[in-house]
Amino acid sequence: MKSYLILVILLIIKASTIFAADYSYSGSTGPAFWGNINETCIKGENQSPIDIPYDEFIKFNKPDNVEFYNVNNVEIENKGHSIQISKNLNAKLKIGDNEYNLLQFHFHTPSEHRINGNYHDVEAHFVFVDKEGKLSVIGVFYDVSDQQSKFFDPIVSNIPNKNEKKSIEFIELSSVLEDINLMNTTYNYFGSLTTPPCTEGVIWWVAHPVQPIGKDQYLKLRDTMGFNSRYVQVRKGFVNNNL
Amino acid sequence: MKSYLILVILLIIKASTIFAADYSYSGSTGPAFWGNINETCIKGENQSPIDIPYDEFIKFNKPDNVEFYNVNNVEIENKGHSIQISKNLNAKLKIGDNEYNLLQFHFHTPSEHRINGNYHDVEAHFVFVDKEGKLSVIGVFYDVSDQQSKFFDPIVSNIPNKNEKKSIEFIELSSVLEDINLMNTTYNYFGSLTTPPCTEGVIWWVAHPVQPIGKDQYLKLRDTMGFNSRYVQVRKGFVNNNL
The missing domain is CATH 1.20.5 (Single alpha-helices involved in coiled-coils or other helix-helix interfaces)
Structure with a gap:
């Protein structure tokens, strides 16, 4: 006893x-x-996010294939630190012979990545995983605008209470890929998850054209999540040694 | 030789x-x-900015006297990391027997202070100094809005090139004090400068009512300065031990 x-x-x-x-x-x-x-968060040498020097940013790269489809009956969860959408998603990336499927996407306010020291109001992270569990993330920037975002509309209208979930009937996910120019202009680098456990080996694609989000959509998202942006990490091997 | x-x-x-x-x-x-x-930045025990727990924030305090007057022919400087206004300013604080005069004010995007984890789009810092060089700073939050700010109008219209200066004919500085409810609702604490040399002993007043800034005013200010917000510092003695 x-x-x-x-x-x-x-x-x-x-x-x-x-x-x-x-x-x-x-x-x-x-x-x-x-x-x-998790030790990786402090000892890792390829941590994300980063401040991308503009000179590096303009050296674009893209996946071998990328597809985004509109989705129905997905799940939205208010995780406190973040708003996350998962289940019934339908998007894929092909990098070499590996196919990655969209597992979830979530948001950061303000943006986590910076370009030459500049940030944006929101950054969406589309998290893909392959059969072996390897991760690849597409980052998309949004700036406050007079123009409402059709993509964000069902999301900000359905934010659950903290630690709760809801269902969203329809999200125009295909528009995201069109908005970011079919990923013809993304900055590609090897990094990590931007939250613990800070796992490395993540193939990052930070999309270049910044997208509009309506003022009220932005403020609702920001004030639900609060500040959830990791500060940029020091990286080796960049042309600009100050970054 | x-x-x-x-x-x-x-x-x-x-x-x-x-x-x-x-x-x-x-x-x-x-x-x-x-x-x-400067060692103080890492070893200081009263560093700013901080994430102010809401419970603490509502315990308001105010200076013994505060006056803001409209100003003419002030200087605006683009310091790269920040936009700073100085010279010919006319505002004063009285704390006990000590009188503090406004030395300069400048801006941070996003805000440096947070309230219960939430941040705002811009934070203005009005830096006052007394005869002995002691510092007191008023922090004012701004959120993107449909409403243009008369206070910001001459500032964003006169941003000089990097490392250059200009003159601004008129700034409606008195409106700032009215906007923040004559400092009847500010959070008062002892902290530091939020940039090196991170000098401590600074008497902080973080104003409660968040003010509007027009979308284009905000974006111009943000994209000129880039991300210039120090991450919040760990403080002892708060009710909420997680902060």
């Missing part, structure tokens, strides 16, 4: 450790301390 | 060291490395 009690106490301590390890964007669980959650 | 040459070489090395010590918002001179420029 005594050993059973000790086991229960140990489990409670373990559970509280896991709970404490939840990450945030300020204070003692903020980005500067993510190394306490 | 030889010793003269050595002196010249040493001076060049010294000059390049000073140049290298210039701070930025990404890479090896970014906020994580400001401790290399």
Whole structure:
């Protein structure tokens, strides 16, 4: 009985450790301390996001194939730090012989990547995975505009309460690919997840043409998520050594 | 002659060291490395900005007296990282027996302070100094809006080229004080400068009512300065231990 009690106490301590390890964007669980959650966040050498020097940004690259289809009955989740859409998605990337399927997409305010020190109001991350679990992410920038976004409309109209989920009937996902010029102008680099566990080996595609988002759409998204942008990481091998 | 040459070489090395010590918002001179420029930035225990827990934010405080007057023929400087207005300013704070005069004001995009994890599009810093060189700063938040800002109008219309200055005929500075409810609702704390040398002992007043800035005014300011927001600092003594 005594050993059973000790086991229960140990489990409670373990559970509280896991709970404490939840990450945030300020204070003692903020980005500067993510190394306490996963070492890769502090020791990794190819961490994301980055400040992309313009000279590098204009050297475009693209996947071997990319397809985005409109989707029905997807799930939207308010994860506190982020708004994430998943399930019933239909988009794919081909990089060499590997096919990657769209697992989920979510948003960051302000943008995580910067271009020559400049940022944008929102960055969408479309997270793809292949059969072996390798990841590839397309980043798309949005700036506040007089023009409403058809893509964001069903998303900001259906934001659930914190830690809750909802269903969205229809998202015009195909428009995203058209908007970013069919990925003819994306900056391609090897990086990481921008949140713990900060896993490396992620093939990044940061799309160049910045898209419009309506003022009220932007403010609703921003004020739901708050500041959820990791600061840019120091990288080796860039032409501009200051970045 | 030889010793003269050595002196010249040493001076060049010294000059390049000073140049290298210039701070930025990404890479090896970014906020994580400001401790290399001034130890206070990394070792200080009362660093700014902070993420203010809402519970703390609602405990308002105000200076003993505060006056803002409209100003003529002020100087605007594009410092690269920031747009700064100085000279011929006319505003004062009284804290106890000490009178502080407005030295300069400048802007950050996105906001440096956060309230319960939420940020705003722009934060203006009105930097006051007393006779002994002690500093007090009023922070004012701005959010993108359909409404243009009369205060920002002459500023965004007169942004000089990088590292250049211009004169601005008139700024409606008195409106700022009215907009922020005569400082009846500001969060008061002891912090630091948010840029190197990160000097502590700064009396902060973060104003509560968020002000409007026009979309185009905001985008012009943001894209001129780029991302110039230090990440929030870990502070002791807050009710919310996660902040």
